[in-house]
Amino acid sequence: PAAVIVGIDGPSGTGKSSTSKAVAAKLGLRYLDTGAQYRAITWWMLSNGIDVNDAMAVAAAAGKPEIVSGTDPSAPAITVDGLDASAPIRTQEVTAAVSAVSAVPEVRTRLTELQRAIAAAAPAGIVVEGRDIGTTVLPDADVKIFLTASPEARAARRNGELKGKEAGDLAATQAALVKRDAADSGRKTSPLAKAADAVEVDTTELTLEQVIECVVTLVEEKR
Numbered sequence: 138p139a140a141v142i143v144g145i146d147g148p149s150g151t152g153k154s155s156t157s158k159a160v161a162a163k164l165g166l167r168y169l170d171t172g173a174q175y176r177a178i179t180w181w182m183l184s185n186g187i188d189v190n191d192a193m194a195v196a197a198a199a200g201k202p203e204i205v206s207g208t209d210p211s212a213p214a215i216t217v218d219g220l221d222a223s224a225p226i227r228t229q230e231v232t233a234a235v236s237a238v239s240a241v242p243e244v245r246t247r248l249t250e251l252q253r254a255i256a257a258a259a260p261a262g263i264v265v266e267g268r269d270i271g272t273t274v275l276p277d278a279d280v281k282i283f284l285t286a287s288p289e290a291r292a293a294r295r296n297g298e299l300k301g302k303e304a305g306d307l308a309a310t311q312a313a314l315v316k317r318d319a320a321d322s323g324r325k326t327s328p329l330a331k332a333a334d335a336v337e338v339d340t341t342e343l344t345l346e347q348v349i350e351c352v353v354t355l356v357e358e359k360r
Protein backbone atom coordinates (compact mmCIF):
# COMPACT_ATOMS: atom_id res chain seq x y z
CA PRO A 138 0.00 0.00 0.00
CA ALA A 139 1.06 3.61 -0.56
CA ALA A 140 2.48 5.57 2.35
CA VAL A 141 -0.16 7.22 4.51
CA ILE A 142 0.40 10.78 5.77
CA VAL A 143 -1.47 11.83 8.92
CA GLY A 144 -1.43 15.41 10.24
CA ILE A 145 -2.56 16.08 13.82
CA ASP A 146 -2.94 19.71 14.89
CA GLY A 147 -4.43 21.54 17.85
CA PRO A 148 -3.55 23.69 20.86
CA SER A 149 -1.43 22.44 23.76
CA GLY A 150 -2.83 19.99 26.29
CA THR A 151 -5.27 18.29 23.93
CA GLY A 152 -3.35 14.99 23.96
CA LYS A 153 -1.68 15.52 20.56
CA SER A 154 1.65 13.92 21.45
CA SER A 155 0.29 10.90 23.32
CA THR A 156 -2.27 10.28 20.58
CA SER A 157 0.17 10.75 17.69
CA LYS A 158 2.81 8.43 19.15
CA ALA A 159 0.28 5.71 19.97
CA VAL A 160 -1.39 5.88 16.54
CA ALA A 161 2.00 5.69 14.77
CA ALA A 162 3.09 2.72 16.90
CA LYS A 163 -0.18 0.86 16.31
CA LEU A 164 -0.13 1.36 12.55
CA GLY A 165 3.62 0.87 11.97
CA LEU A 166 4.18 4.48 10.92
CA ARG A 167 6.95 6.96 11.71
CA TYR A 168 6.28 9.89 14.05
CA LEU A 169 7.37 13.54 13.94
CA ASP A 170 6.91 16.07 16.76
CA THR A 171 7.23 19.48 15.04
CA GLY A 172 6.71 21.30 18.35
CA ALA A 173 9.95 19.69 19.58
CA GLN A 174 11.74 21.25 16.59
CA TYR A 175 10.41 24.74 17.40
CA ARG A 176 11.44 24.16 21.01
CA ALA A 177 14.89 22.97 19.90
CA ILE A 178 15.55 26.10 17.84
CA THR A 179 14.30 28.20 20.77
CA TRP A 180 16.60 26.38 23.19
CA TRP A 181 19.55 27.05 20.86
CA MET A 182 18.65 30.79 20.65
CA LEU A 183 18.46 31.05 24.44
CA SER A 184 21.72 29.12 24.88
CA ASN A 185 23.48 31.40 22.42
CA GLY A 186 22.38 34.66 23.99
CA ILE A 187 19.99 35.65 21.21
CA ASP A 188 17.12 37.90 22.32
CA VAL A 189 14.05 35.87 21.35
CA ASN A 190 11.97 39.05 21.13
CA ASP A 191 14.33 40.50 18.51
CA ALA A 192 12.77 39.05 15.34
CA MET A 193 15.66 40.29 13.15
CA ALA A 194 18.25 38.53 15.33
CA VAL A 195 16.16 35.34 15.42
CA ALA A 196 15.71 35.45 11.62
CA ALA A 197 19.45 35.93 11.07
CA ALA A 198 20.26 32.91 13.26
CA ALA A 199 17.42 30.66 12.08
CA GLY A 200 19.64 28.60 9.78
CA LYS A 201 22.49 28.07 12.22
CA PRO A 202 21.59 25.17 14.54
CA GLU A 203 21.62 21.69 13.05
CA ILE A 204 18.41 19.95 14.13
CA VAL A 205 17.97 16.21 13.74
CA SER A 206 14.67 14.54 14.65
CA GLY A 207 14.35 10.82 15.26
CA THR A 208 11.03 9.39 14.01
CA ASP A 209 10.64 6.24 16.12
CA PRO A 210 7.30 6.64 17.95
CA SER A 211 8.60 4.64 20.93
CA ALA A 212 11.74 6.79 21.32
CA PRO A 213 11.37 10.18 19.64
CA ALA A 214 14.83 11.76 19.94
CA ILE A 215 15.92 15.27 19.00
CA THR A 216 19.45 16.64 18.78
CA VAL A 217 20.75 20.17 18.27
CA ASP A 218 24.30 20.38 16.92
CA GLY A 219 24.73 16.77 17.99
CA LEU A 220 23.56 17.34 21.59
CA ASP A 221 20.55 15.48 23.00
CA ALA A 222 17.91 18.19 23.49
CA SER A 223 15.02 16.01 24.69
CA ALA A 224 15.11 17.28 28.28
CA PRO A 225 16.16 20.95 27.96
CA ILE A 226 13.46 21.74 25.37
CA ARG A 227 10.77 20.97 28.01
CA THR A 228 11.77 23.64 30.56
CA GLN A 229 9.43 26.53 31.41
CA GLU A 230 12.03 28.95 30.05
CA VAL A 231 11.80 27.38 26.58
CA THR A 232 8.01 27.03 26.80
CA ALA A 233 7.68 30.74 27.59
CA ALA A 234 9.94 31.77 24.67
CA VAL A 235 8.84 29.36 21.93
CA SER A 236 5.85 31.33 20.60
CA ALA A 237 8.02 34.37 19.85
CA VAL A 238 10.60 32.29 17.98
CA SER A 239 8.01 30.26 16.06
CA ALA A 240 6.32 33.46 14.81
CA VAL A 241 9.44 34.41 12.81
CA PRO A 242 8.89 33.53 9.10
CA GLU A 243 12.54 32.47 8.52
CA VAL A 244 12.24 29.95 11.35
CA ARG A 245 8.99 28.56 9.92
CA THR A 246 10.33 28.29 6.36
CA ARG A 247 13.36 26.39 7.54
CA LEU A 248 11.46 23.94 9.75
CA THR A 249 8.66 23.45 7.22
CA GLU A 250 11.21 22.31 4.61
CA LEU A 251 12.79 19.95 7.12
CA GLN A 252 9.37 18.54 8.09
CA ARG A 253 8.36 17.92 4.46
CA ALA A 254 11.64 16.11 3.76
CA ILE A 255 11.19 13.87 6.81
CA ALA A 256 7.59 13.06 5.83
CA ALA A 257 8.57 12.26 2.23
CA ALA A 258 11.26 9.85 3.44
CA ALA A 259 8.96 7.73 5.64
CA PRO A 260 8.49 4.42 3.79
CA ALA A 261 5.09 3.33 5.16
CA GLY A 262 3.97 6.81 6.16
CA ILE A 263 4.09 9.09 9.17
CA VAL A 264 2.05 10.83 11.83
CA VAL A 265 3.11 14.50 12.04
CA GLU A 266 1.87 16.60 14.96
CA GLY A 267 1.93 20.39 15.27
CA ARG A 268 -0.09 23.55 14.73
CA ASP A 269 0.01 24.08 10.94
CA ILE A 270 0.48 20.60 9.50
CA GLY A 271 -2.93 20.38 7.80
CA THR A 272 -2.93 24.01 6.62
CA THR A 273 0.68 24.57 5.57
CA VAL A 274 3.24 21.81 6.02
CA LEU A 275 1.32 18.89 4.47
CA PRO A 276 -1.83 20.30 2.83
CA ASP A 277 -2.20 17.03 0.86
CA ALA A 278 -2.12 14.79 3.95
CA ASP A 279 -4.37 11.72 3.65
CA VAL A 280 -5.87 12.27 7.09
CA LYS A 281 -6.11 15.58 8.97
CA ILE A 282 -7.17 15.72 12.59
CA PHE A 283 -7.74 18.83 14.73
CA LEU A 284 -7.82 18.05 18.45
CA THR A 285 -9.50 20.42 20.89
CA ALA A 286 -10.42 20.37 24.61
CA SER A 287 -11.71 22.86 27.16
CA PRO A 288 -9.05 25.14 28.72
CA GLU A 289 -9.74 23.49 32.10
CA ALA A 290 -9.12 19.98 30.76
CA ARG A 291 -5.97 21.09 28.95
CA ALA A 292 -4.52 22.78 32.03
CA ALA A 293 -5.27 19.72 34.18
CA ARG A 294 -3.50 17.43 31.68
CA ARG A 295 -0.49 19.73 31.39
CA ASN A 296 -0.14 19.93 35.18
CA GLY A 297 -0.32 16.14 35.35
CA GLU A 298 2.53 15.87 32.80
CA LEU A 299 4.76 18.26 34.72
CA LYS A 300 4.44 15.96 37.77
CA GLY A 301 5.35 18.00 40.80
CA LYS A 302 8.69 19.15 39.41
CA GLU A 303 7.49 22.31 37.75
CA ALA A 304 3.76 22.02 38.27
CA GLY A 305 2.36 25.21 39.70
CA ASP A 306 -1.24 25.83 40.54
CA LEU A 307 -3.87 25.01 37.97
CA ALA A 308 -4.88 28.62 37.39
CA ALA A 309 -1.29 29.63 36.54
CA THR A 310 -0.90 26.68 34.16
CA GLN A 311 -4.17 27.55 32.46
CA ALA A 312 -3.20 31.21 32.09
CA ALA A 313 0.18 30.32 30.53
CA LEU A 314 -1.45 27.84 28.16
CA VAL A 315 -4.16 30.23 27.02
CA LYS A 316 -1.54 32.94 26.46
CA ARG A 317 0.63 30.63 24.31
CA ASP A 318 -2.36 29.46 22.25
CA ALA A 319 -3.45 33.07 21.67
CA ALA A 320 0.06 33.94 20.44
CA ASP A 321 0.17 30.84 18.19
CA SER A 322 -3.32 31.52 16.79
CA GLY A 323 -2.71 35.23 16.31
CA ARG A 324 0.61 35.21 14.45
CA LYS A 325 0.73 36.20 10.76
CA THR A 326 2.68 33.25 9.34
CA SER A 327 0.85 29.90 9.40
CA PRO A 328 -1.02 30.35 12.68
CA LEU A 329 -2.56 27.53 14.69
CA ALA A 330 -5.72 26.78 12.70
CA LYS A 331 -7.99 23.95 11.70
CA ALA A 332 -7.73 23.06 8.00
CA ALA A 333 -11.07 23.22 6.18
CA ASP A 334 -10.90 19.47 5.50
CA ALA A 335 -9.70 18.40 8.98
CA VAL A 336 -11.83 16.25 11.28
CA GLU A 337 -12.28 18.02 14.62
CA VAL A 338 -12.20 15.79 17.71
CA ASP A 339 -13.14 17.37 21.05
CA THR A 340 -11.21 15.32 23.62
CA THR A 341 -12.61 16.99 26.77
CA GLU A 342 -14.83 14.04 27.70
CA LEU A 343 -12.76 11.29 26.07
CA THR A 344 -10.07 9.02 27.52
CA LEU A 345 -6.74 8.82 25.70
CA GLU A 346 -7.66 5.30 24.54
CA GLN A 347 -10.88 6.60 22.99
CA VAL A 348 -9.05 9.35 21.12
CA ILE A 349 -6.44 6.89 19.82
CA GLU A 350 -9.17 4.50 18.68
CA CYS A 351 -11.01 7.30 16.90
CA VAL A 352 -7.90 8.41 14.99
CA VAL A 353 -6.86 4.83 14.13
CA THR A 354 -10.32 4.24 12.65
CA LEU A 355 -10.11 7.42 10.55
CA VAL A 356 -6.69 6.39 9.21
CA GLU A 357 -7.77 2.82 8.44
CA GLU A 358 -10.72 4.15 6.44
CA LYS A 359 -8.27 6.00 4.18
CA ARG A 360 -5.71 3.26 3.83
Ligand code: C5P
Binds near residue numbers: 176239267
Ligand atom coordinates in the same frame (compact mmCIF):
# COMPACT_ATOMS: atom_id res chain seq x y z
O1 C5P B 1 3.54 21.09 20.67
P1 C5P B 1 4.35 21.95 21.58
O2 C5P B 1 3.56 22.53 22.70
O3 C5P B 1 5.61 21.29 22.05
O4 C5P B 1 4.81 23.18 20.66
C1 C5P B 1 5.59 24.22 21.17
C2 C5P B 1 5.38 25.50 20.37
O5 C5P B 1 5.95 25.35 19.06
C3 C5P B 1 3.94 25.95 20.12
O6 C5P B 1 3.42 26.66 21.21
C4 C5P B 1 4.11 26.82 18.88
O7 C5P B 1 4.55 28.12 19.22
C5 C5P B 1 5.22 26.13 18.13
N1 C5P B 1 4.76 25.27 17.04
C6 C5P B 1 4.43 25.87 15.84
N2 C5P B 1 4.09 25.10 14.76
C7 C5P B 1 4.07 23.77 14.85
C8 C5P B 1 4.36 23.13 16.08
C9 C5P B 1 4.70 23.92 17.16
O8 C5P B 1 4.45 27.09 15.74
N3 C5P B 1 3.76 23.04 13.77
